[in-house]
Amino acid sequence: MSRLLRTLLAACLLALVPGCGTDTRDPLVVLGPWTGEEGKAFEAALDELDDGTGRTYTYEGTRSLRETLVSQLEADDPPDVAVLNSIGELTEYARRDKLRPLVDESAERAFAPWSPTLIVDNRQRTFWVPLKIDLKSLVWSKRGAPGDRPTWCVGLASQATSGWPGTDWIEDLVLHRAGPALYTQWATGRLDWRDPAVKGAWTSWARLLGKRTPEAVEQSLTTSFEGTSTADGQPRGLLDSPGFDCTHEHQSAFIRYVYAGDDVEVEPSARYLGGPSAYRDTFEVAGDMAAVFSDDPDAQELVARLSSRAGRELWRGEAEPEVRPLFPDTAGLALPKSATPVEREIHSLLTSRAHTLCFDASDVMAPELRDAFHRAVLEFFRDPTERQLDSLLDQLETIRVQTNTDSGTDRSFRPPQAICEPQG
Structure with missing residues (x-):
């Protein structure tokens, strides 16, 4: 029985029982x-959230998000709300009529470049809103490590989505060397x-990573982006992992949860990537976006409350500093007084120093193309020869062309066209 059907049956029972004032809905x-x-932290915020409906919430957290959601959709038992980091997946669901357009209160918080509008059924609509964001164009290093001779940490394993730390490198290099316009054409399937x-x-x-031994290559392919674990199972981070003789790591802002001390510092990646100075203050970003899969109006109310100023402050207040969520500058929230130096640096980059923000390219692509991109990075890392690269790019181009060929109807996949947003 689907969640919606259970909800409707519960509502009917309430209506048929005189004097029944208890909300027994799921x-x-x-x-x-x-x-x-x-x-x-997020679950604690949900427990404290008062949305005026009397409803309670169940949070299901998973590292295998796409697989879990696809399985639930196939069983006709989707969640009421799902939080995804892929615009490509969200676009696919919207065009397959799996998402419900957001109510105006939430749509007003659909900040660019995280929430572009889509044209579906000849109408321009907003289907998701960013709850939290991340800055991706960052390099982490051991304090005092010489920046002119970096040795790079690489951990490419990540359960069902292994390879994405490598695609982040490729995306950042395209953005900083070729600029936002070409980056957008590539990410949206037009290049x-x-x-x-x-x-x-x-x-x-x-070239940046340099020549690596077969043993080092295998280590990177089989080690998580979190690095090795301590005796109690906590991730160390690659910079602090035994066996990784490295000084610098290219990684998103979220990784600060494994580098909570003061022995690691962060800076923009442009210094290491090269490219014109005009693109130095252009940054790649990611986000976790909430979308409604249910016809239950309380699901819309929940997204509205979560994306509100009060909802964001509640969530931030429940989180420890190392996992405290970052929000778009347009959300209008100042940093808390207890913000760490790393938080302040990242906030400064996002708000006052960024010239342009561009959404993560692979997360804009059609899911099948994104997944092929992940696999290609792993194969190239193992064998970084020109012959191998030419073969991999031919394969990716074939998938791109096929995706575009299949995009002839309003219900087919077509990525949004605007994924970069000038700041200030």
Whole structure:
């Protein structure tokens, strides 16, 4: 029995029983990507959230988000609300009529570049809103490490989505060397994967990482982006992991939860990537966006409350500093007084120093193309030869062309066209 049907039956029973004033409807189900301390903080915020409906919430956190959601949709038992970091997946669900357009109160918080509008059924609509965001164009290093001779940490394993730390490198190189316009064309399927700017990003990545032994390559392919674990199962981070003799790591702002001390510092990645100075203050960003899969009006109310100023402050207040969520500058929330130096640096980059913000390219692509991109990065890392690269780019171009060929109807996949947003 689907969640919606259970909810409707419960409502009918209430209506048929005189004097029954207790709300026995099932909790609204929220599916999201946060586990561990992040998941606990979000769940605590849900428990404290008063949305005026009397409803309660169940949070399901998983690292295998796409697989879980696809399984629930196939069983006709989707969550009421799901939080996804892929615009490509959200676009796919919207065009397949799996999402409900957001009510105006939430749609007003659909800040760019995280929530572009889509045209579905000849109407321009908003289907998701960012709950939290991350800054991706960052390099973390051991304090005092020489920046002119970095040795790079690489951990590419990540359960069902292994490879994305490598795609982040490729994306950042395209953005900083070719600029937002070409980056947008590539991310939205309007540029050949064999274009010199795209191919050059792959070869530049290989040069930056330098020659690696077969043992080091295998270690990176089989080690999580979180690094090795301590005796009590906590991730160390690659910079602090035994066996990784490295000084610098290219990673998103979220990784600060494993670098909570003061021995690691963060800076923009542009210094290490090269490219014109005009793109130095252009940053790649990601986000976790809430979308409504249910016809239950309380699901819309929940998203409205979560994306509100009060909802964001409640969530931030429940989180420890190392997993405290970041929000778009347009949300109008100042940093808390207890913000760490790393938080302040990242906030400054996002708000006062960024010239342009561009959404993560692979998370804009059609899911099948994104997944192929992840796999190609793993294969290239193992064998970074030109012959291998040419073969991989041919394969990715074939998938891009096929995706575009299949996008002839209003219900088919077509990515949003505006994924970069000038700031200030």
